Ligand SMILES: Nc1nc2c(c(=O)[nH]1)N[C@H]1C(S)=C(S)[C@@H](COP(=O)(O)OP(=O)(O)OC[C@H]3O[C@@H](n4cnc5c(=O)[nH]c(N)nc54)[C@H](O)[C@@H]3O)O[C@H]1N2
């Protein structure tokens with residue numbers, strides 16, 4: 001049972017190690033959460049000092065290097081504190097008046113869809129909600145999407161198809177320690193969520209086994225009992241092969257399949273052609289390793305299948321995750337306590353950011369924008385006519401690709417993303433941004449994208465404002481204000497209100513996070529992602545509340561840590577198994593581009609690096625873009641560690657420092673995307689369902705930069 005909501009919350013003690021409850025004033029030592037990834041580690045922030053919280057299960061006392069150093073950016077001299085108009089400091093009134101006037105003019109000439117909005121999975125729930133509402137109500141544009149499209153959208157599409165609902169981990173993270181076996185495809189949590197490792201270590205210390213699928217011997221793969229070092233872009237074949245073996249070797253849980261799923265027979269037939277030797281030829285994973293992986297999973301009493309971006313960021317990511325879900329269902333895992341399938345979500349609010357309406361096809365509460373009942377409900381909350389709500393817009397890459405074209409948007413308002421560095425085929429995206437009549441960026445640093453903007457709006461940072469974040473478990477957490485914002489910075493909510501006022505609907509846009517959250521609760525009520533029973537007070541008292549959590553009035557709903565125990569969120573309550581088939585990457589290797597290029601992350605940097613490249617201990621730990629090459633490949637190319645090389649693809653070329661390592665396949669090279677470089681090369685081929693670009697595989701060539709170039 002849950003503890004009842006506390007009414008005396010204002011009396012709770014405020015000390016560096018107390019659960020400081022209140023949101024709207026500054027507190028020394030406020031209990032809050034990290035600005036970066038979806039683990040949302042709990043931390044105390046006091047006078048620029050960070051210490052980890054013990055009470056948040058995801059990190060229970062741990063932080064990674066990025067978390068420990070996060071406060072540095074609060075005081076950084078690179079911090080923006082004045083609005084910029086064409087590079088010149090101006091007052092807030094000048095900046096906002098200018099933006100509103102340009103929006104009005106562009107709308108008058110080209111219609112409402114000429115103004116577009118791009119959001120981010122790092123924004124709080126309140127901001128993500130308000131941004132979606134601002135697009136539809138203040139701008140009346142259908143053209144809004146966000147960077148989460150580049151993140152976990154394939155997993156989201158696959159689990160909606162299978163389970164009817166998208167909650168990244170449909171179980172508390174602490175369940176991991178109780179599993180007897182985990183297959184983790186394409187995740188490197190040892191670098192991307194270091195405190196996550198303690199859950200895996202706890203599992204292994206109880207005898208549980210870890211299987212990792214990754215083309216590289218990562219720090220995570222090194223922990224594994226079995227590493228499947230597959231060719232990039234072949235996870236779908238791998239999953240089909242594992243499923244084939246699971247059925248052949250008698251691990252299918254037929255009672256579970258009959259009671260809790262539909263479609264198993266079609267799936268069984270479809271994998272029959274993926275016999276293990278064929279899968280070995282496609283993936284490079286030895287048959288014996290596949291059999292061992294299936295045995296480990298099949299014999300465990302409780303087991304999990306997890307995916308990360310390595311398996312998901314492909315033009316077939318949705319089908320790949322579907323195949324892994326089919327494997328999990330065949331083994332009888334989802335909806336059983338201590339077992340299941342989970343997508344390890346990425347950005348700070350990657351989960352909440354995909355629920356409240358900053359997606360092109362979505363309204364708050366994970367509602368669909370083309371569903372008449374959803375439109376009616378949300379329009380009523382917003383006080384508008386449902387007929388005035390726009391329909392679905394373009395997905396993230398399609399939106400960026402359309403900017404400044406004859407039929408595309410002429411203006412873009414961007415909150416919480418840096419696509420010049422992080423979007424696929426970034427050189428092209430930069431030229432599209434350049435073609436706009438108006439680019440407005442809200443940020444607290446001059447990111448590469450902000451540097452291109454007509455107007456830059458300096459915003460407050462995580463520790464300077466309050467709001468809720470929904471972590472990778474679906475646990476809604478409270479970020480408390482822990483520091484005063486610098487004079488001159490305004491919160492995104494204030495910025496949106498300021499613009500809405502100038503567009504004639506300021507009264508619909510509160511700048512107070514709690515007021516916005518209360519409206520979000522009403523807008524989400526009755527939706528899949530129902531937050532109506534969650535309050536700031538409850539989160540503070542319970543270290544987070546799992547959605548769905550409907551408002552039951554006097555008898556508080558306990559929240560839902562494991563939503564699928566009794567039934568899945570499909571009309572008949574059963575999980576839907578859908579047959580899928582393997583296909584090649586959108587671009588395969590050939591004579592001209594003979595190497596697979598993949599990309600990802602290193603421990604010290606976060607995403608496009610806009611934040612972490614401004615923090616000294618992190619740039620000391622990792623200072624420049626590199627490319628990993630196997631020693632055999634390096635020898636063929638005449639390259640040694642430390643040499644500058646040029647990596648080329650059909651989209652462009654980028655230079656990097658060679659890092660020769662036996663931990664990568666000889667046919668594959670890897671580059672991190674925290675610096676400009678790899679996305680000049682990546683392929684924007686999109687998944688047909690999720691519209692996810694193929695970040696994780698394209699064809700490339702590598703050559704030495706000659707001595708003259710190096711001297712230059
Ligand atoms: N340090 C750090 N941590 C972060 C972030 C960050 O930028 N930096 N970002 C956060 C966000 S938004 C996200 S989405 C998560 C991402 O977290 P992860 O998914 O763990 O991160 P990635 O490094 O993108 O990819 C994971 C692994 O996929 C492997 N891989 C590449 N191609 C393939 C393939 O075809 N198949 C398979 N199976 N594996 C492949 C890579 O070698 C890499 O080791 O991290 C979060 N945490």
Ligand SMILES: Nc1nc2c(c(=O)[nH]1)N[C@H]1C(S)=C(S)[C@@H](COP(=O)(O)OP(=O)(O)OC[C@H]3O[C@@H](n4cnc5c(=O)[nH]c(N)nc54)[C@H](O)[C@@H]3O)O[C@H]1N2
Nearest residue numbers: 147150151415416417418422442447599607608610673695
């Ligand atoms: N090649 C390659 N490319 C990738 C990936 C990959 O694996 N390989 N991964 C993809 C993935 S998973 C992701 S999630 C994307 C992420 O890539 P981006 O969308 O570029 O994400 P960030 O670098 O986090 O950009 C956030 C920006 O917003 C600012 N910001 C942070 N918080 C706030 C806020 O609250 N309000 C405002 N207004 N601004 C804020 C930051 O300072 C920063 O400039 O990259 C994708 N790109």
Ligand code: SF4
Nearest residue numbers: 034036037041064067
């Ligand atoms: S693991 Fe993620 S949430 Fe935790 S400290 Fe590191 S970046 Fe922050």
Ligand SMILES: [Mo]
Nearest residue numbers: 151152346347
């Ligand atoms: Mo992400």
